Amino acid sequence: MSLPWLRENWQQVVREQQQGKLAHAYCVPWQLDLGSAAFVEEWIKLLLCTQPQKRACGQCKSCLLHKAGNHPDFYAVGSNEGRAISVDQVRELLAKLQHTPNQAGAKVVWLQDAEKLSVTAANALLKTLEEPTRDTYFIVTPERIERLLPTLRSRMQLLRMNIPAVAEIEQWLAQKLGRVLSEAELRACQRYRQRPLALLEWAKSGDYPRDYVAELSTAVLTDAPLPSVSKTDFQEWLLATEQWLQELIRVQQGLADQDLLMPEQRPAQQQFLRNKNYNVTDLSSWLQLCYGIRQQTNEQSGLNGPLLLQELWMRWL
Structure with a gap:
């Protein structure tokens, strides 16, 4: 292998x-x-x-x-x-x-x-x-x-595929690229450790994707206007919502920084959870609602996915 x-x-x-x-x-x-x-x-x-x-x-x-x-x-x-x-x-x-x-x-x-x-x-x-x-x-x-x-x-x-540790990705990526990683690439290893093969292609091309998770998280934590969702980017925002809720669950469970996607946001996320008085059960229930929206929109044509997602944001934010 x-x-x-x-x-x-x-x-x-x-x-x-x-x-x-x-x-x-x-x-x-x-x-x-x-x-x-x-x-x-x-x-x-x-x-x-x-x-x-x-x-x-x-x-x-x-x-x-x-x-x-x-x-x-x-x-x-x-x-x-x-x-x-x-x-x-x-x-x-x-x-x-x-x-x-x-x-x-x-x-x-x-x-x-x-x-x-x-x-x-x-x-x-x-x-x-x-x-x-x-x-x-x-x-x-x-x-x-x-x-x-x-x-x-x-x-x-x-049989779940193992997710590599950050240090393991850094070593593998540096070996594949044949050079020392930049500071931005080191941060990307933390952020995208669940997507190492995609990370390699982005590092080669220098063309990184839009970070929907970071945008959503920053908007929520700073009380900025929530992102607008269209039919073309609905799936990206839905996935970002799921990933951000998963990140909050990891923070609430006290996982180490190396297990987080955005460890630099831990203090702000912890403050958000305290202000909202959310626990892991609450976060898991929101995550299940996201899965429900995904299933509904996949199985039923004509549903307004962007509206369903934005209504969900308003309910728990």
Whole structure:
């Protein structure tokens, strides 16, 4: 595993495979900027390989078939253009899984966009997750775990990608860039430690994105006018709201500066929490309301997302 912060995750799955203790289904949050795509691809190759060690051998027939993109025991199922994953897609998959493995090894299912499973599709999948066929492994990659049916989540082992420490990102980024990091880049390592791959691209180009979280936080903490939200930037402001609430929860829980996105704002955030008399339960309830807005606007056309978000801001600010 070339990404240093994911090596512990990788060692875990390799160890479980070597000891014959792999679960039949894993839920892996889909976080591209953290390296989940690279991790899942390496894991699929490892599971399909007939001569694995600490990684796929790359030389056996199974590895060569997967590399060519036509391995008969690998099944990828996902959403088509954002639409719900239908029960027919799941039933077609389950019918194929009843067959004997073509390569006399494992059958591997990669279920992408799992939060888009329709209710009937999810229910059709439940029995297989409870009683899978032998040597069948599911890797399920939702963007948002909380949008999976609880019955599905309970039948899978959660594997969260490790988030690197700030010092680890600084070392990795300096190595990738081949130079000493600037003060601005060091601050960015703290701010974007959950997005190291994106951070590398921004550092290369010098083109950093607009920091919606910092803008929202500064507006709230200084009693400045709240940002205006349009249809074009609604999703960015909603995500920023979720991330800021998560930051407040970390502050309220007393986490160290190295675990915060914006440690320089800790004193002002603590004062804000005292003034509002908010506790972790309050903040978590606001966060759940954000998730609700996201789900509503994804599932129902015609809703005024910007208005819903601004009304939510006014309720707790």
